[in-house]
Amino acid sequence: MRSRIGAFVLKGRSTGFCIFNKQINSTIKMKYNWILWFALSITGLSCGSGSGGEGNGDGNTDVPDDPVTDAPGTVLTRQNVYGLTATDPIIMGYKTAIEAMQALPASDQRSWTYQAAIHGTYTTPAQTAWNSCQHGSFFFLSWHRMYLYYFERIVRRYSGVNNWTLPYWNYSDPTMRPLPVTFRDPANASNPLFVQQRNPSINNGASLSPSTVVLNCLNFIPFTGTRSSFESFGGETIPAPQHFFSGTGALESVPHNVVHNAIGGWMRDPNTAAQDPIFWVHHCNIDRLWESWLALGNGRSNPTDMSDPADSVWLTTTFQFYDENATLVELTGQEIVNTATQLNYNYAELSPAPTITNTVAARPAPATMEQDPPMQLLAETPPGQETTLTLEPLTVSLNMAPDKNLMMRNSMAPENDEEEDTDAYLSIEGLSFDELPDQSFGVFLNVPAGETPDFNSVHYVNVITFFGIVHHAQEGHPINLLFPLEGTLQRLEEAGIDTSNLSVTFYPTSGVEPLAGDPPQALSGTPVGSPKIQKVSIVLK
Known part of the structure; x- marks a missing residue:
């Protein structure tokens, strides 16, 4: 959902009120910010902070320039991490942002700690939006797309790169199966992309095995199903969000789960996985594979029918996140199905389906979400x-x-x-x-x-x-x-x-x-x- 104020755009539903700066040169922009601040102060309005006192943990209420939010229609391209050198702005910006986010107080909703905890954490008591990742159901793909979208905006703010996008790791390409070099060299604290909490072989340059990254998932036609059976691409239909469920879809099973397990360390556990910088690059690839699956056509489609009970649940269920201004925001499935027109990004390339298949044909949508008949x-x-x-x-x-x-x-x-x-x-x-x-x-x-x-x-x-x-x-x-x-x-x-x-x-x-x-x-x-x-x-x- 977009809330429009003149030429300004706020993407996602916010509990607060915010106006985004226009994209103009930096000198004019500095003057414009002071004029905007003065105008807001005399009208009693504020920028950035949501209701209930949830706002910037560092007290900064200025909203940074963002080419996606400031310029409707701007589409940024997420790149293959293997095509980026160590000095590429995407890599350098990611390192800069990680250090900045790790330096924020853990209570700041944009901090590295807080963002990782949204996926999962053992820390108690749980804060707003923590431990909310969706696994083992048809919410898996949509929830993680929303999660990456707001994380990308936060990193863009702290990276110093105004067109920063998450890179993806196309590990199904036989030449790209080792962990990207920038995430393991230098292998010390000077490199924010390196963590010791991984399989030592992975940090030493070992390749993911072919079975770990096989893309048979792309040959599964139905997005969802009522059976807890790995028979669909996206996962089992459930009536409401559930942190962990057993209806894993083909993409979540392989390569998603198996790559997590192979990288090891923090990545083996959903409650620690997002602490590893490679988590976000891995999940960017999973999101890209969702787009790859859709592009193959032949009956592949996202849930779109509001009259169907299962599709309606997927399309209208609300999930909460925090944006780059530490504002609590919400998104639903129907707001993230088109990455270019709704979220302003696309991918440099998509993946073809493999020739070895375990295809499951599309089936009619269920009339209800009742229990399956006995086996x-x-x-x-x-x-x-x-x-x-x-x-x-x-x-x-x-x-x-x-x-x-x-x-x-x-x-x-x-x-x-x-x-x-x-x-x-x-x-x-x-x-x-x-x-x-x-x-x-x-x-x-x-x-x-x-x-x-x-x-x-x-x-x-x-x-x-x-x-x-x-x-x-x-x-x-x-x-x-x-x-x-x-x-x-x-x-x-x-x-x-x-x-x-x-x-x-x-x-x-x-x-x-x-x-x-x-x-x-x-x-x-x-x-x-x-x-x-x-x-x-x-x-x-």
Whole structure:
């Protein structure tokens, strides 16, 4: 929403009243500021501070020039961080802003501490907007877009670069998988982009592994769905915001979650992740991939139908943030769907879809947001048999009766989409661990004995990653995952691989390619946290 005052623009709903300076040369602008201050003072108006006493923590009520807010229609381009040198204004400005934000009192809503806490923090008592990140639902993408938008405005203010934009890290490009050099060199306190709280290999220049950055998510057609199943691009429909939920979308799962886990340190935990400067560059890329997905067309679209209950919730739910003037502001989904016309930014490039797919076709929007119908069990591990994940490939067998196998095959038939609309899923129930694991686990179907699982093979299903999952459990939610099997089963069938009986293989990955001289990865033993699964099954729903 935009509130207009003559030629001035305030983006986002504010609890206060503010007028933005015109873009004129600095000498005239200085005189203009004094005239504006005098005019406001004699009329009793103020600039920058919201109601209820929430305003600039440093007492500065001047509103800085901002090419986005001062000049409606100005569109800035977010750049690939790999195309920026150490002396580029974007990199230098980011460093300047980080130091300035870290120097602000923690109570200042624009400080590095406060902005990170909006995503998550262990600090108590919680302040306004803290711990409000959305994970595991269809709010994931919209909330983080809003979050980045206001963070970018704050950094622009303190960077000294009036057209500063967040850069993105296109780690799916094989030549760009190491952490950008400017975030690891120099590796000391003189570099605000460097933090020690990362996987040491990442700070030493190790590459993210291909499985960590694969873009199969772009082949998922529906934005959202009612099943908690990784079957949609954007996540599960829920009736109201929830800090952590289990309906993770394909993009949030891979590459988002797996990259968080691979970078390690602060990035492994949602309550500390935004303290690392690479967090914002990573999430800028996730936002870019959302735009990339949309540009592919063929049925891909954001929620837009106000008459649909699910779309309406996504479009109208309000989230709170703070802008560059420490003013409390609000945005909704319908205000951020077009980055160029609503938020005044675009991307230098978008990513194409990969050729290996696990595509889920678009389905009709649900009439309501009721609970899904019960699942029909086709095969399962023996009752009481707990599966403990290991540092070597672990395979569990799921013997399926012939009639159940026929039901699974029938679910793949084209006519099923029009008649019963049932699909086969891999169900992971009762996932637990003693402490946060430092590994992710690839999930594969019918891998031949003795063969190393390949994330680019026809056997690949999905990845179990633990980013945010501990908080989901702490909020009292069971950790159950449901992966769609339609794409994997079709690829196996096309490859002539027998699926009359099914086996599931769990393969650990750190998400990082080892550097020369690194100790070899342990191939036996128990991972950190001793992750366990109560039941593995194939279900139809």
